[in-house]
Amino acid sequence: MITFGCPDRTGIVARVSSFLADAGGWIVEAAYHTDPDTGWFFTRQVVRADSMPYSADELRARFAEVARALSAESNWRVDDTGERRRAVLLVSKEGHCLYDLLGRVASGELDVDISAVIGNHDSLAGITRAHGIPFHHVRFPSGDKAAAFAEVRKLVDEHDPHAIVLARFMQILPPDLCAAWTGRALNIHHSFLPSFVGARPYHQAHRRGVKLIGATCHYVTADLDAGPIIEQDVIRVDHGDTVPDLVRKGRDIEKVTLARGLRWHLEGRVLVHGNRTVVF
Amino acid sequence: MITFGCPDRTGIVARVSSFLADAGGWIVEAAYHTDPDTGWFFTRQVVRADSMPYSADELRARFAEVARALSAESNWRVDDTGERRRAVLLVSKEGHCLYDLLGRVASGELDVDISAVIGNHDSLAGITRAHGIPFHHVRFPSGDKAAAFAEVRKLVDEHDPHAIVLARFMQILPPDLCAAWTGRALNIHHSFLPSFVGARPYHQAHRRGVKLIGATCHYVTADLDAGPIIEQDVIRVDHGDTVPDLVRKGRDIEKVTLARGLRWHLEGRVLVHGNRTVVF
Amino acid sequence: MITFGCPDRTGIVARVSSFLADAGGWIVEAAYHTDPDTGWFFTRQVVRADSMPYSADELRARFAEVARALSAESNWRVDDTGERRRAVLLVSKEGHCLYDLLGRVASGELDVDISAVIGNHDSLAGITRAHGIPFHHVRFPSGDKAAAFAEVRKLVDEHDPHAIVLARFMQILPPDLCAAWTGRALNIHHSFLPSFVGARPYHQAHRRGVKLIGATCHYVTADLDAGPIIEQDVIRVDHGDTVPDLVRKGRDIEKVTLARGLRWHLEGRVLVHGNRTVVF
Amino acid sequence: MITFGCPDRTGIVARVSSFLADAGGWIVEAAYHTDPDTGWFFTRQVVRADSMPYSADELRARFAEVARALSAESNWRVDDTGERRRAVLLVSKEGHCLYDLLGRVASGELDVDISAVIGNHDSLAGITRAHGIPFHHVRFPSGDKAAAFAEVRKLVDEHDPHAIVLARFMQILPPDLCAAWTGRALNIHHSFLPSFVGARPYHQAHRRGVKLIGATCHYVTADLDAGPIIEQDVIRVDHGDTVPDLVRKGRDIEKVTLARGLRWHLEGRVLVHGNRTVVF
Known part of the structure; x- marks a missing residue:
């Protein structure tokens, strides 16, 4: 290719x-x-x-x-399309994206080896290992996260993965990791960017009274939630939806948006040009 | 009702x-x-x-x-649902929303009397009058718009309309008009708010590289593009779309979003609560 | 309720x-x-x-x-909404709907006990048991399926489930089971019904050259793929999509359509009236 | 090109x-x-x-x-892309597609000359002529339509149009016209084909209780509603929608689906291959 x-x-x-x-x-x-x-x-x-x-x-x-x-x-x-692709996933406590990706790989739909899953909590260790994939628990003490990120970097880099997927990781990558993984680190943000950057986007969306909520899969850059966008999607909500409803409905969009973005990335379909992407 | x-x-x-x-x-x-x-x-x-x-x-x-x-x-x-609703439309040069609303009224789909159309340009006078509706041309000199807005207000208020529709009017209503028409003035903004507030949202969207563009129908308040949202919709775009493509594709979304918002408003389906709406 | x-x-x-x-x-x-x-x-x-x-x-x-x-x-x-809901899933070899439902239950999103999973193949036994759920393998010899269905019925009925979910089961329920489980058996059909009833709907869709493919969650009746529709959704495809592409893209729609239909059913939101549903 | x-x-x-x-x-x-x-x-x-x-x-x-x-x-x-494209529209009483296309042409969005509009009723003569376009009223007596079709053919062929658009024409073209206009006659059918072929598709859709309704733009062939599909789209409906609601909501989809299909056709983007289309 x-x-x-x-x-x-x-x-x-x-x-x-x-x-x-x-x-x-x-x-x-x-x-x-x-x-x-x-x-x-x-x-x-x-x-x-x-x-x-x-x-x-x-x-x-x-x-x-x-x-x-x-x-x-x-x-x-x-690229040699015959070479199998490798991905490492970074997760936290919310498991829907992880469950989704594991299911896609197990059912043969997403053609990638998940080399490892790294979590700042260990609640997703069980399902990861049930799929025969190593799970690493790296604690992120609130004061000093540098050591934790160094460990994550070491765990990731030893697999030299084609994709590092922040599957609702909830930690902000430090600039050196953003630089080291340029063009390989994908994040799923739970809003239709550029709306609702940063924390608790569903709360922001609810407060603003929007009629659709969205999700954005983008390359990670040092600029928070501002990297090149690979894919976005939305789902309709209404006045009857509480924040927990938005969270639940949004998950379905997060899952497909991340899965599509990751697939396209692994297939070499995404070319970055400035802060925009060409997706072939 | x-x-x-x-x-x-x-x-x-x-x-x-x-x-x-x-x-x-x-x-x-x-x-x-x-x-x-x-x-x-x-x-x-x-x-x-x-x-x-x-x-x-x-x-x-x-x-x-x-x-x-x-x-x-x-x-x-x-409300007496037997009383016919009246609307006044404010337009500029871009005619797609006007054409759309006139067509909906003429084909009996939207049950409202358009009492008058007011434009800060006169390029849409012909089609308006072809539908048997009075068109008023009010010039907006760039220096002093107060007199123009006073004239618009007079022209609007004499119809005591149920809806004042900014159908791509491109002029920002002064606070006193926002206040006078609270809950009756509807705007169509050509972005998926709160993304891309203000001028040239399609240019902003293109620069950011979003994968969907949108439109938002909302009540006008003194806070620019920040009033209660009635309806939103989006359409998919890709890297091949230039700004003119976004403008063209966006029009289809602007038209339906405004038409739906206006219909719901006229049918008394929209209840404002703080800065959010309940749409029954 | x-x-x-x-x-x-x-x-x-x-x-x-x-x-x-x-x-x-x-x-x-x-x-x-x-x-x-x-x-x-x-x-x-x-x-x-x-x-x-x-x-x-x-x-x-x-x-x-x-x-x-x-x-x-x-x-x-x-109904006592405090009583936990129970579901039994029927599956075959295609695992995407099963993976999806297991993930939703495990992450606390779908509030139901999956009492058992029954498969006419055993390839999905592993993931089911990894979730701590019993898996029963019932063979369906091509000649005589009556005994197999009798066993399925026994396995299902002992749980007296609120929902029997045909999660891509690929076997047609005999009339007596349709009757016994009226209003409780949900199927996910991989087309936008009433288009492409029966076998290999993605092949049918490809042959017809449709520009969107869909999925339908409906109650099972003795009339194949003709029961009351609970939910439907679609996804865009184009001339570049082969049948395997349709199969892959369609899965995302099957999963969310089934999950939404099942949730609404379990929450008592679906009222059947003739061959139509009211979904509150 | x-x-x-x-x-x-x-x-x-x-x-x-x-x-x-x-x-x-x-x-x-x-x-x-x-x-x-x-x-x-x-x-x-x-x-x-x-x-x-x-x-x-x-x-x-x-x-x-x-x-x-x-x-x-x-x-x-x-094709010489510098040559202006010509279209002739065939209409009946329902005006929404005609209003829509006229508005698109008038606002410069759709780059085509509408050479003439032909109606089997004359109710849309006024709006057509207001746009400066000739309108021809051709009566279709229920017994013998051959003479009427011959007249339509003559009126159409004298413009040698790039597109003949059945904009909710409601008359079935005889085989000889289908043959004469192969690859140039576009129809908008008010259902998501192949569901609900033929008459009153919204009634059929309501009876079946579908949760989405659609529209299909396709090339006309001698086989009713079975020609190569150019574009389709859908819109969500629910149990609260009556047949008139479906008719109204469906119109928005008919309009954009026809407008997109016509644009692509005029831009030479649609290649027919058997009964399928490649849309570049």
């Missing part, structure tokens, strides 16, 4: 597709996007591995030349 | 429904809501006019006693 | 609410509906148990008189 | 994009789709007219060779 972005000009598609055609590559899925505001071009090409005479490494080496000619600089990647 | 709110306690429904039953009132539609946070009770009762021996005025006089006994104070109303 | 239906006439609400008010009943939630086509009236009243001087049994005995006076005949019920 | 379909194989994109690149064509928008079931490939390429040294006719002549080499046979088209 090739994904890349470069300044737009004529002949890019011809160049890329000729490169693939010359190598006999059978394109399974291809998507293109030109952003008229920034004059930037993006593409994602999925090629059947067995249709090409190269390994992923060889393809990477050869494609580097094309990328250079198109001034893609570091904005390109060749 | 009776609508009212009062502090919750046992026996309210019994009291109200016995009052109606004793008079032989045939209840066509009834809704009740108790807000557990504020301990406040709301109801709306639609009674077949010909099933009661009273005129709306007599009913009002008799019901006053019930309302007093239940401490409803000024939070109740008896 | 009182639910009942009777022929519409004036004074029903007064009668019912006076009955409750005289007993000091604090109404927590009340809903009313009149069907103009059939001239039938429906209501559901949730009363705080501690606000009344009666037990559920006493209330039932006293309310019988009101019901008789209003010609409700057998169309009424008094 | 080039649209075409051909049997899938390696090198198609390279061939097409090289052809365009060699001519200096600046691709504004490109979409590709491979149908794994039929092994068929589709693409749509929008090229900036001023970036190419050819007229549309010349481009057509040159591209014919590429199309032949790729076995596209008759499945390709080169």
Whole structure:
């Protein structure tokens, strides 16, 4: 799978597709996007591995030349879709997103190995281990969280995961972790961002009297709840819904929004461009 | 139609429904809501006019006693549903909401008389008059708008309308008009509030990279875009949508959201409670 | 909780609410509906148990008189909301609905005891037992299924469950079971009924080229996929979606549709009237 | 704009994009789709007219060779996007779709010339003419409709329209008109097809007790309501909605579904393949 972005000009598609055609590559899925505001071009090409005479490494080496000619600089990647993806999940006490992801993996719907689940509480250890997945309990003392985050980082990094998923983790990642995991850390925020940033968004939503509540899956950046948005969804509520009703109804949206965002991320469909995403 | 709110306690429904039953009132539609946070009770009762021996005025006089006994104070109303509703529309240059409302009225779907349309530009005069409705052009000089608003007020108030609809009016009502028209002035804001308050919300939405855009119909208050929300809706967008695409797609949501909000308002379905609404 | 239906006439609400008010009943939630086509009236009243001087049994005995006076005949019920609800789930090999319901119960979102899970395959035994719930494997030989259904019936009936949930069970209940479990057996069908009744609805949907796929939660009757509909939902698909994509996307809709339908059923919100439902 | 379909194989994109690149064509928008079931490939390429040294006719002549080499046979088209599109609308008494389309055209949102409106009743003549568009009243005597259809055909064909829109026309086109207008006649059916084919779909929906109603925009074929689907949408309803409520709510869905389908058709985004559509 090739994904890349470069300044737009004529002949890019011809160049890329000729490169693939010359190598006999059978394109399974291809998507293109030109952003008229920034004059930037993006593409994602999925090629059947067995249709090409190269390994992923060889393809990477050869494609580097094309990328250079198109001034893609570091904005390109060749991924071996045959390699299994790995994810580490960070959780707290609320289990609905964890239950949901575990169920999707167990039923074969989400094609990823969950290498580990890390919780700042241990209430979700049981279900995690019932799925045969290691659970690590890391305490977050309210005064000093630096040591806890260092431990989380160590536990995460040893798996070199393709995705670090904050599945209602409720702790704010420190800037160094945001930096280290740029483009790999996904959060699910329980509001339709940019509305209701920060704590207790359902309480905020109830107070404002909105008629729909939402959830947002986004990449984590040092700026709280302000990273590039991957996916959002909403559900209708009305005057009869109390805050606990919003919490309950919102869960269904959080689950699907996170699951969709994670799937697209793992499939290499999400290209970040400034603070926006292209989702192929 | 009776609508009212009062502090919750046992026996309210019994009291109200016995009052109606004793008079032989045939209840066509009834809704009740108790807000557990504020301990406040709301109801709306639609009674077949010909099933009661009273005129709306007599009913009002008799019901006053019930309302007093239940401490409803000024939070109740008896409306004669047989009286035709009147609305005045305020517009600017963007016509989609006006076209939509005119079409709904002409096809008999929205049961209201549009008494007049007032525009700060005259580009929508033609279609308005083609529907047999008076159009008034009021110029808003950028320096001094007070005289313009005074003229608008005069033009509106002479119809004593049940609804003053800011159908993409693009001018901010001064506090005295907000006060004079409390509970009768409806605005359609082209974002999913509280996101993107103020000017050019589609530009703001595009910059933030949201995956859904929305529209909000709310009562106008002196606090910009912060009045009680009547209805909201959203539509999906993606990375391929430019600002003009958002503007175009958003219009479909603006139109239905405003039309629904206006219908509910005219049918007496919207009860304001603090900064929130009960929509029966 | 009182639910009942009777022929519409004036004074029903007064009668019912006076009955409750005289007993000091604090109404927590009340809903009313009149069907103009059939001239039938429906209501559901949730009363705080501690606000009344009666037990559920006493209330039932006293309310019988009101019901008789209003010609409700057998169309009424008094339920003790303090009694925990019980459900038995029937499953096959597809686990997504089971995973979803187990997760909802485990996280405290769905307030029900799952007494047992019965599968015609045993592949879901592990996750069921990990949740501390008995799993029964009943084989369905393709020739003769009568003995298998008899065993299922025995296993179900010993729990006298409030709900029997066909969570993608893939076996058609014989008429005698449909009759025995009338109003208690819920099915989730993976299409937007009445489109695509019967087998392989996602294949049918793909062939027809629909732009949305859906799911339907309905009461099971002897008429296949034709029972009263409790809830439906849809999700957008496009030309790029293969049948496996429809299957995957549809699962998210099946899960929430079944979960909502089951919740409403357990909360006594669903009143069946002919082949339609009133969902309060 | 080039649209075409051909049997899938390696090198198609390279061939097409090289052809365009060699001519200096600046691709504004490109979409590709491979149908794994039929092994068929589709693409749509929008090229900036001023970036190419050819007229549309010349481009057509040159591209014919590429199309032949790729076995596209008759499945390709080169359209001059600079040529204004023309549509003729067929209506009956229900005006909501007509009002909607007229408003969209008048406000510049839908870029098409409505050459004429033809009605089997004359109740919509006034609004049509207020928009400066000719209205033709063609009577459909219940016994013999052949003459009426012949007149409609004559009135339509003299405009050689890109789209013939049955905007709630309520008359079934005879097979010869379906054949003559293949791929150009669009209908809006007021149900979520394939549910509720034929007459009075809202009555059918009410009787079945569905929880969502829908609308379907599809190409007209000789098989009633069974042509390739372009777009569908739904809206939620509940037990409180009578048939007139369904009719009213459904209109909002009919309008947007038809408007979207028509826009996509006029922009050349819809490719028909068997009884399914690719919508780029």
